[in-house]
Amino acid sequence: MLKQIEGSRGMAEAIALCRPEVICAYPITPQTHIVEALGELVKSGSLTPCEFINVESEFSALSVAIGASAAGARAYTATSSQGLLFMAEALYNASGLGLPIVMTLGNRAIGAPINIWNDHSDAMAMRDAGWIQLFARDNQEAADLHIQAFRLAEALSCPVMVCVDGFILTHAFERVDVPTQGEVDAFLPRYEPVQVIDPADPMTIGAMVGPDAFAEVRWLAHHKQLRALEIIPEIASEFEQRFGRRSGGLLRPYRTDGAETIVVAMGSVNGTIEVVVDAMRAGGVPIGALDLCTFRPFPAAAVRDALRGARRVIVVEKNLALGMGGVLASDVRMALRGEPADVQTVVHTVVAGLGGRAITQASLGRVFAEGHAGKLGELHMLDLDWGVVEREVARMSENRRSGPTASNVLRDVGPSMRRIG
């Protein structure tokens, strides 16, 4: 049914259609609306049987999901930013135990300085935790990916994180086609666990593993991720057949035919990027885009195929791995390493949208044009105010007790939020 609703509401309705049996979460902006809506659906009796548990921390939220999943229940949780880091230990545990928990991550920056707005630092920080990570481009896909996520998680016995841009998706009102219960039931069978703690068949789960077998167990967890590369497209195509729209999959090339420059990105920024690509194409620039929906497992071969023929790749990413650069760009460079020496593609990293800074068409257009003309450096910070940076660097070198950087920068920038727009 077509609805004009908040992204969070659309996701909550889709999640409820998946019949989760245990939901637990701890509040953090911008994830809150999803969980509140689910709480309402449980309390009003429209989602039943389902236990909705308010816990005292994110660490416990995921731990409750771990217990519920190990006991054979379909379990769901959601978080953002600091909350994801607070559950870090349990993230590795859930994947290590092979529990098909589904989590929504309302992507948000990580402090200090504390910041509630969108970027991808949280997801990137947990990229190697053994969770499948899918990124939604809009609210329709955000809803659809959850339905696919339960199916995928349970097919592999591996947890799945659906990453949705905080505020940009979670709080935006858009048209969302919410499927019917019958459609979802036909797509998503009942959860059949591969392991379950059950008095009828006592099992030891979570045993200690020493050097004799640890590597094999880890490899098998990696093997699940490799299998996911095959299963994700199958699930997406079955979804398309049943629901009549494309959602999910590994990646989506956009106007890459004959493109000399291809822009790679994840999440909602792809909408803006495609508008810029259209404009540049209209101006005769051979440029295209690649929207990466699956980040973990990293679909290296599919990325390589999609980028084949491009001379330049511009990776637009919402994170800055301190002391290194861009996480996504590093993975893209890795993917291209298998190419023969005569087709060396130059990969640029454009770090954009940190802590919610707006990514405008104008700025993207400028940087893509520079990139296409070969004038872009390896690492570019979109719309960074170098004056502010240089003044703080100078302050720090002049005065040992220069004070907190965040306060100094804010004082320098001034009271307005002008930079955001």
Added chain:
Amino acid sequence: MSQRIKFYQTGTLTAGNRLLDPETRAVQSSVDRSNALTSGHRACQGCGEALGARWVLDAAMRATGGQLVVVNATGCLEVFTTPYPESSWQVPWLHSLFANAASVATGVAAAMRSKGSAVRVVAQGGDGGTMDIGFGALSGMFERNDDVLYVCYDNEAYMNTGVQRSSATPPLARTATTPALGPEPGNEFGHGKNAPLIAMAHGIPYVATASVADLHDLEDKVEAAMKVHGARYLHVHVPCPLGWGSASDDTIKVARLAVQCGLFPLFEAEHGEVVRRTPIRQRQPVEAYLRLQRRFDHLFAGGRVDVERIARLQAIADRNIERFRLLTGD
């Protein structure tokens, strides 16, 4: 030196006496006990925790007719029972992390409720996993009154990592992080917390303390706990020969002295109020308890007895006796 062994022929301190009527015999005395934690595990000889865990879970298995799952925190109990593929557990058993046993158990209980299953949940951990790193999760489970019995096996330190101090370590005890050095040797006075009393402050239906020194009392408390639904807490005192420096065959004796001197009071509480206490039958001085444990060696070094410090510990024991009315039990 030959050891004096005292056999109890009758009474509540015997495990199984055929003179007792079957109803009052211990679960442990029955050939039908489930042996939830069976032999072959790697605990040290005389490990109080191994003993306590088997007794607790066998009693819980009996109380639930075998409809039980167990969630275990990281710690000695987890490590010595599961050097996979060998597992000593004959119950469905799940280990997740050090700090989250209470929350994982909440999740299991929620799954059971959601599925309409009658299977019950016991969560268990050491004093560190319970009172320190897992305390937030435990408090949350209590506060929500989730249907979980949480059992803390209190051996008064982080044993699995090599005997470091926890918030359950008594004053004066030497641990790897409270060495018997300097002007205040061993653990400090005035530190630490009383987990059962904090559990009671949550107003949960049932809180009890128990000791491996008193099998019947312990089993009764497990049974009482399993009769109730909601959050329940059982704090079991379990000597650790390795960490305490006591003889492996003195585990029960040491545990009994802790009870008899008043340092470890045995009581039950319902909805935040103490409703029963187990009276001390033969009161013993704290010193008798301390002398069996090398972690208190510094109090008796060079033939001198550190009367002053021992008196401070005795004062704590005396206060417990008064506070919980342990001599009369009324």
